[in-house]
Amino acid sequence: MTQHLLAHPHTLIPLTYFSEEYGSAKSSISEDLSIIKEAFESQGIGDLRTVAGAAGGVKYIPRTTHEHAAAFMETLIMELAKPERLLPGGYLYMSDILGDPKTLNHIGKLLASAFRQSDVDVVMTVEAKGIPLAYATASFLNVPVVVVRRNNMVTEGSVVSINYVSGSSKRIQTMSLARRALPEESRVLIVDDFMKAGGTIQGMMDLLQEFKATVVGCGVFVETADDADRLIEDYISLAKLQEVDVKEKQIMIELGSYFSNKEE
Amino acid sequence: MTQHLLAHPHTLIPLTYFSEEYGSAKSSISEDLSIIKEAFESQGIGDLRTVAGAAGGVKYIPRTTHEHAAAFMETLIMELAKPERLLPGGYLYMSDILGDPKTLNHIGKLLASAFRQSDVDVVMTVEAKGIPLAYATASFLNVPVVVVRRNNMVTEGSVVSINYVSGSSKRIQTMSLARRALPEESRVLIVDDFMKAGGTIQGMMDLLQEFKATVVGCGVFVETADDADRLIEDYISLAKLQEVDVKEKQIMIELGSYFSNKEE
Secondary structure, three states, X not given: OHHHHHHOOOOOEOHHHHHHHHOOOHHHHHHHHHHHHHHHHHOOOEEEEEEOOOOOEEEEEEOOOHHHHHHHHHHHHHHHOOHHHEEOOOEEOOHHHHOOHHHHHHHHHHHHHHOOOOOOOEEEEEOOXXXXXXXXXXXXXXXXXXXXXXXXXXXXXXXXXXXXXXXXXXXXXXXXXXXXXXOOOXXXXXXXXXXXXXXXXXXXXXXXXXXXXXXXXXXXXXXXXXXXXXXXXXXXXXXXXXXXXXXXXXXXXXXXXXXXXXXX | OHHHXXXXXXXXXXXXXXXXXXXXXXXXXXXHHHHHHHHHHHOOOEEEEEEOOOOOEEEEEEOOOHHHHHHHHHHHHHHHOOHHHEEOOOEEOOHHHHOOHHHHHHHHHHHHHHOOOOOOXXXXXXXXXXXXXXXXXXXXXXXXXXXXXXXXXXXXXXXEEEEEEOOOOOOEEEEEEEHHHOOOOOEEEEEEEEEOOOHHHHHHHHHHHOOOOEEEEEEEEXXXXXXXXXXXXXXXXXXXXXXXXXXXXXXXEEEOHHHOOOOO
């Protein structure tokens, strides 16, 4: 039962499913569920929500406690702050971290946890580095992923394109999304690995207007702190690059805005 | 225990881990493991391998039976053969299928299953559409993913680039990989979503020579059958696009080379 719940997040599972699958009475299924519920909560795995009535059942909502999230991110920040990660232009080398499926899943769970009540229909990102993180997040929200292309790929059918100004490089760029990739009036969560001025995310928001979509939130892994020119305001970051001293090879990085919200 | 095994594929877990975690004697742990082993095998989840001795333990190897794999792919092929998927140039629209985390995980498990004995160190793909599939495959093999870039991204440090000729478009293109992204002499599994003539995969193979890597295999989701110009020979495909009749809007697609090998 635990395994089935973990494999089907954000999915309402009728109690009859379990009672038929395991040949047990609904009452003993309910008892087992309350044990699982406690274990999930105490171990910081997530919530188990029960919905009463004929159309009722149980739903597993992945959720990470602030305590677990902070412990995980603090370890990751120590790894990110290693001087050899410093790249020209004030960027950080993160491909190894975002290339490890286990770490990636953990980060995805944090983002899915932050937006668990946002009624997300689809996770959107722009190619290429944000793609794995978008999938990791989407799998915990049980929704599909839509990838915005940086050019017009012939293999996508009719597309909607917009030009946008990248906030950090101030250059005009193009991004496109296939018309059929996103149903109109979807509720979209934007996910990306790195945000400088936010031009790319602003571009995605503009593109989404063409699809009459609602942006329910933005989640980024690392943001930079030069927010004087910040184009967007409403987002969650897991880590914040405070200062990069290219000369001294020092990286100052701290917990992101995810952790300023004490509500959980 | 089941959950821990499923979450840690291709990882040797000492029996002492379970006996400490659950406060049980090793003998009863062994008994439980043989029950799980039988369940995994009968349900087509995978193998459970026990390694004897002081450094021993148990390892879960994800494996899909031919029967399960064929049933899954036949359903998917019916979906892929829908005429509205047809795009100019004989391409198929697959973004919705590859955008669904559950389907993607299933496909990834098939590929991981095919290369379970190849001692893979790392899964490699080229941006952008193959990335999600590469991650899905890698998570079942418990290895990291390395993504080859189609241009020189400033954020990667020093890179190795090669020019290659795309087999289908006959144009010269560039692909690059950061020097630090891949340790030398790695054993690499190449994964991609679509293969026409194979120029992109051949390009990755050439690039890998620069890293003194060994290519242990190639797995693609869909290949096209115009193999007169096929540049590479040794690969596994899950589905094969036999014929696309753009005029009649007909798509002929069948099971790929994955299923010609009856060995399992």
